[in-house]
Amino acid sequence: MTDAEFREAYGRHKDMLHRFAWRMTGSAAAAEDLVQDCFLLLWRNSTAHDPQRGTMRSFLIGVTRNLALKRLRRYRPYDELEEESAVCSPIDPAGRERGELVAQAVDALPPLQREALILAEYEDLPLEEIARASGAELAAVKSRLHRARGNMRRMLAPLLETRGTYGTGR
Amino acid sequence: MEPEDDQKLSELLKEWRVTGAPPSLDERVLGRPKTWWRFLLTGSIRIPVPVGVAIAALLLVMTAALLRQRPAPPPGSPVSLVDFRPVDDPQVRVIRGPL
Numbered sequence: 005m006t007d008a009e010f011r012e013a014y015g016r017h018k019d020m021l022h023r024f025a026w027r028m029t030g031s032a033a034a035a036e037d038l039v040q041d042c043f044l045l046l047w048r049n050s051t052a053h054d055p056q057r058g059t060m061r062s063f064l065i066g067v068t069r070n071l072a073l074k075r076l077r078r079y080r081p082y083d084e085l086e087e088e089s090a091v092c093s094p095i096d097p098a099g100r101e102r103g104e105l106v107a108q109a110v111d112a113l114p115p116l117q118r119e120a121l122i123l124a125e126y127e128d129l130p131l132e133e134i135a136r137a138s139g140a141e142l143a144a145v146k147s148r149l150h151r152a153r154g155n156m157r158r159m160l161a162p163l164l165e166t167r168g169t170y171g172t173g174r
Numbered sequence: 175m176e177p178e179d180d181q182k183l184s185e186l187l188k189e190w191r192v193t194g195a196p197p198s199l200d201e202r203v204l205g206r207p208k209t210w211w212r213f214l215l216t217g218s219i220r221i222p223v224p225v226g227v228a229i230a231a232l233l234l235v236m237t238a239a240l241l242r243q244r245p246a247p248p249p250g251s252p253v254s255l256v257d258f259r260p261v262d263d264p265q266v267r268v269i270r271g272p273l
Binding site for chain 2: 023103126
């Protein structure tokens with residue numbers, strides 16, 4: 005990979021990866037570290053991306069999600085990556101902005117459900133691409149997304165029922 | 175599950191907004207862009223030892239040669255006497271005055 009190709013890939017994907025990493029970790033500082041590590045890895049091992057196996061975007065999302073999951077395992081070692089039976093309770097919206105409540109609800113999802121929800125809802129990625137980036141079957145991604153939406157509906161029920169009552173978002 | 179529910183949930187989710195990559199990330203990934211004057215003030219270059227030794231030796235030799243050099247002749251063209259002719263009728267005026 006030439007310097008120009010690297011810069012082109014960085015310029016094209018940095019914002020999306022930063023948003024994804026921020027929502028996965030809940031921290032802007034951690035997101036910056038993860039995206040830097042992702043591109044460092046690409047620079048050091050530019051042959052790691054095989055265009056036959058997927059786009060550069062899928063590859064970079066895959067690297068960033070692996071780094072994010074690694075970080076989660078370090079900081080929250082007792083969290084299960086995929087809790088199929090995880091049922092999240094409604095959150096208490098008292099005195100907080102809607103955006104903040106949504107962030108809290110996303111953070112409460114099991115990591116693999118969170119990843120599927122972020123890539124589908126916020127980045128509008130097709131399910132096939134999410135499956136490629138996360139190295140999972142398409143059916144598994146559909147199932148994670150379905151459970152994630154169910155959990156989000158439960159957690160945000162107070163907001164979905166009474167839209168406009170709690171703040172204006174950020 | 176109603177499609178309307180999905181729509182309402184999607185709209186609600188969009189209320190959590192985060193920004194794209196900050197400029198500090200550009201610096202961390204691509205490095206700080208160097209201007210020529212910054213390079214002149216803080217830059218460094220790496221040269222192989224043999225090249226450095228050769229340059230130092232060359233500088234020494236040139237300095238020694240400059241110090242030994244004789245002073246150069248004064249500038250200007252040499253005087254030619256080819257067109258020189260004595261004055262035919264010199265009307266010499268003798269001025270006498272008090273000594």
